[in-house]
Amino acid sequence: MSARYFGAAVTRLEDARLLAGKGQYVDDIELPGMLHAAFVRASFAHGGIRSIDTSDALAMPGVAAIYTMADFEDIAPGPMPPMAPHPLLKTPITYHPLADTEVRHVGEAIAIVLADSRAKAEDAAAAVVLDIEYLPAVSDATLACNANSPKAHSQHTSNIAATMKAGFGDTAAVFAKADHVLTEHFDIHRGGCHSMECRGVVANIDLLTGALTISTSSQSPYMVRRHLAGYLKCDENDIRVMTPDVGGGFGPKANVYAEEFAVALAVIKCRRPVKWIEDRQEHFVATTQQRGQTWTLDVAFDNDGRMRAIRGRCIHDNGAYAPYGLILPATALASFPGPYALEALDLSLDVVLTNLVPTSPVRGACRPNVAFLLERLADRIARHLGIDRQEVRRRSFIRADQMPYTTGMKARDGSPISYDSGDYVGALNLVLEKIDAGNFLTRRNESKRRGKLRGLGIASCVEDTGLGPFEGASVRVTPGGKVIIASGASSQGQGHRTAFAQIAADVLGVELEDVTVETADTAKFPLGISTIASRIAVTAGSSVQLAAHKVRAKAIAFASHQLEVDEHDLELAGGAVHVKGIPDMKIKLSEIARTLSGNTGMPMPGDMEPDLAATAYFNSNALTFAYGANACEVEVDPDTGDIRVVRYVVVHDCGRLINPMIVDGQIRGGVVHGIGNALFERMIHDEEGQPLTTTYGDYLLPMASEMPRIEIYHMETPSPRNPIGVKGAGEGGTIPAAACVISAVEDALGPNGPFIALHPISPQQVVTWLDRT
Numbered sequence: 001m002s003a004r005y006f007g008a009a010v011t012r013l014e015d016a017r018l019l020a021g022k023g024q025y026v027d028d029i030e031l032p033g034m035l036h037a038a039f040v041r042a043s044f045a046h047g048g049i050r051s052i053d054t055s056d057a058l059a060m061p062g063v064a065a066i067y068t069m070a071d072f073e074d075i076a077p078g079p080m081p082p083m084a085p086h087p088l089l090k091t092p093i094t095y096h097p098l099a100d101t102e103v104r105h106v107g108e109a110i111a112i113v114l115a116d117s118r119a120k121a122e123d124a125a126a127a128v129v130l131d132i133e134y135l136p137a138v139s140d141a142t143l144a145c146n147a148n149s150p151k152a153h154s155q156h157t158s159n160i161a162a163t164m165k166a167g168f169g170d171t172a173a174v175f176a177k178a179d180h181v182l183t184e185h186f187d188i189h190r191g192g193c194h195s196m197e198c199r200g201v202v203a204n205i206d207l208l209t210g211a212l213t214i215s216t217s218s219q220s221p222y223m224v225r226r227h228l229a230g231y232l233k234c235d236e237n238d239i240r241v242m243t244p245d246v247g248g249g250f251g252p253k254a255n256v257y258a259e260e261f262a263v264a265l266a267v268i269k270c271r272r273p274v275k276w277i278e279d280r281q282e283h284f285v286a287t288t289q290q291r292g293q294t295w296t297l298d299v300a301f302d303n304d305g306r307m308r309a310i311r312g313r314c315i316h317d318n319g320a321y322a323p324y325g326l327i328l329p330a331t332a333l334a335s336f337p338g339p340y341a342l343e344a345l346d347l348s349l350d351v352v353l354t355n356l357v358p359t360s361p362v363r364g365a366c367r368p369n370v371a372f373l374l375e376r377l378a379d380r381i382a383r384h385l386g387i388d389r390q391e392v393r394r395r396s397f398i399r400a401d402q403m404p405y406t407t408g409m410k411a412r413d414g415s416p417i418s419y420d421s422g423d424y425v426g427a428l429n430l431v432l433e434k435i436d437a438g439n440f441l442t443r444r445n446e447s448k449r450r451g452k453l454r455g456l457g458i459a460s461c462v463e464d465t466g467l468g469p470f471e472g473a474s475v476r477v478t479p480g481g482k483v484i485i486a487s488g489a490s491s492q493g494q495g496h497r498t499a500f501a502q503i504a505a506d507v508l509g510v511e512l513e514d515v516t517v518e519t520a521d522t523a524k525f526p527l528g529i530s531t532i533a534s535r536i537a538v539t540a541g542s543s544v545q546l547a548a549h550k551v552r553a554k555a556i557a558f559a560s561h562q563l564e565v566d567e568h569d570l571e572l573a574g575g576a577v578h579v580k581g582i583p584d585m586k587i588k589l590s591e592i593a594r595t596l597s598g599n600t601g602m603p604m605p606g607d608m609e610p611d612l613a614a615t616a617y618f619n620s621n622a623l624t625f626a627y628g629a630n631a632c633e634v635e636v637d638p639d640t641g642d643i644r645v646v647r648y649v650v651v652h653d654c655g656r657l658i659n660p661m662i663v664d665g666q667i668r669g670g671v672v673h674g675i676g677n678a679l680f681e682r683m684i685h686d687e688e689g690q691p692l693t694t695t696y697g698d699y700l701l702p703m704a705s706e707m708p709r710i711e712i713y714h715m716e717t718p719s720p721r722n723p724i725g726v727k728g729a730g731e732g733g734t735i736p737a738a739a740c741v742i743s744a745v746e747d748a749l750g751p752n753g754p755f756i757a758l759h760p761i762s763p764q765q766v767v768t769w770l771d772r773t
Helices: 015-019 118-127 171-177 221-232 258-270 280-286 327-334 367-385 389-396 424-434 437-449 496-508 536-563 589-596 660-679 737-749 763-772
Strands: 035-041 047-053 063-068 109-115 129-134 160-168 180-188 200-205 212-216 239-242 274-277 293-301 307-317 344-352 405-410 416-419 453-465 470-477 483-487 515-519 570-573 576-579 582-588 613-619 624-636 643-653 710-714
Touching (some): 035 118, 063 118, 109 258, 171 307, 212 221, 258 274, 293 367, 307 327, 389 453, 424 624, 424 643, 424 710, 470 496, 496 536, 536 576, 536 582, 536 589, 643 660, 643 737, 737 763
Parallel strands (some): 307 344
Antiparallel strands (some): 035 109, 200 274, 453 624
8 A cells, every 4th residue: 555645735624614714613603592601700810709799780681690609509619620630739729610709810700691692791791790809919920939928819828839840860960060150040921822713612401311512612622521520520421522613722722711611500500502702802811821931040061062951940920720730830841951962950940829810831831931941041152152053052962873862851650751763953954054054144244234133043942742641533434435534632723634534545545535534522532632732643643543454454354255365465445445456356445334334134244343443542652752943034123123034944853744734834833923922922910910911902913924934844753653653743833933033133133232031022122232232
């Protein structure tokens, strides 16, 4: 069998429907008798709830019900279960579906209003009278560490929820013998999600059985089902969760949210369908955010620039709750040492509660933070020694001949982390060649003639992908000859349907248009984990491959029996099993499927099991590691501080490419996301925790006008850790991008400019820096 689709830049199967406006999102769902929900939300960051008066609001036209947490006590009282328990969190720090006795950030939901239109629900929500006692708030994670600072939770004695440590080697000994030691302080500012579609939930109840059906714009429908069933103390089979088309996720939609629980509880109380669609203003104060960290790091290195060891401390702003456990800060620690062959590492991270929206993974889940730290340190070493930045990396990177490489770090299960394959120096060399670094001075001089400052930036990264434990897939050939793939893997635009169809079509010898893919419906596939951490190509893609091969083997066994031909003499092509060399001697897959569907009173041929179908779960027992090198050029206007990324080149290795077009799309989107992190996105709060950036007039996002030309080049180092040799690609564009852009800006400002140890940066800062040179 030769591959026809795997590796081909096949046009996405999803696109024709979506581009024609035929997508079906949560807000497109309309049900008879449906009520619309709006939430009464906290208007300040910390307070004790004294009373909630809903009488006037209930009397307003069209209002059907208003519920507070007290109204749900008979169904399921208490806080939500933790999505990701961690032993360091002795007491889970999770939301109630609606605030119980205390609000802890602006935007926390206090009551849910149901009406026959969203407008009426919002009007009624504004009429609910709240009596809330003001409590001191803390919005700065560094200040929150002080013993005398206000407490984000009034019943807690400390804002430090956990202290996490990671490292390996004898750090003290390495630092003692190092030629040089530098200390730097880094500040990475928090930002938001801002997918095109905000969150949304539609829930309904079967009045006969009491079963719930929930449609939610989630990356984790199976987690929603699991945790809601646990909260309601019912069987998971009593809840069906579906994700229709989802307009972007980027990590925050992987959470199990209080609104999902509140809408479900409201449906149980009112016995009618309920829809809630998050508006953009709510998104700023209710959807989880990320990036807020400060680091103080020491780096030890040799006279030639070889990086030897790193030690330091991080203050991680976790916001008011820990709905996602400690996955985000744990990922920050686990992302070290990146592509660097360090001899020792010693890190401590304080997980700090503040009266802000909680933080959880946003595209890269702190991997971009760590790439920023490591790549900035590499540039700082070069600056200190007066050598080329690329030489620091070449002398410090893990070499290709060291693969597989055990880093010294431990995985979540305590096993050693080992990089599977890669050539980090090769990727760096290739990206420098493709951006024509050797002739950069000519381009710099040309920009100077136009009054602009031009800089070249570089950054590299390693990304752990294929996170376990599993995803699954079933593959079935129908009596009509169509192939149906079912999986629990939800999609938010990644192109899963196309990639899965490519894999199965090759194995079964069918055309791509004969394959249908059904995903993210708990009634159609029994188990799933989540679409996070660049894991689906490895886990679900491998499961499709394994299941399709089982179906293939069954079809060949059937044809061998029916045609009385040895199995080794058979092959699949054109939707049929053929005898090799005798194309007319064949049996169609549709005929095999029809026969295996069974006929009354007739035995199954060859005692075969019914149905031409199989299910497989690929257990991802070891991570796969994608990697890349980026280079970009920026132009800085010295008069205004305006920064333009004028060229961006990516070299990326995600193992075997299922579909280069899909991978390129992922990388391009990721790079723009990273440019936003570097230059635009900043979620600002005042000292009392009030958000000051609540519209796109204040919170800036890169637009088409800020997108440079992005050139992408692939290296393919197959992973030996899964049957299709792939590594994840969803976050690789973002992870090094902020570091790369900041490196270029620093280079543009020249040797007398500052070492830039923060992002995002603003034009005002650039002008100030230039004034000081």
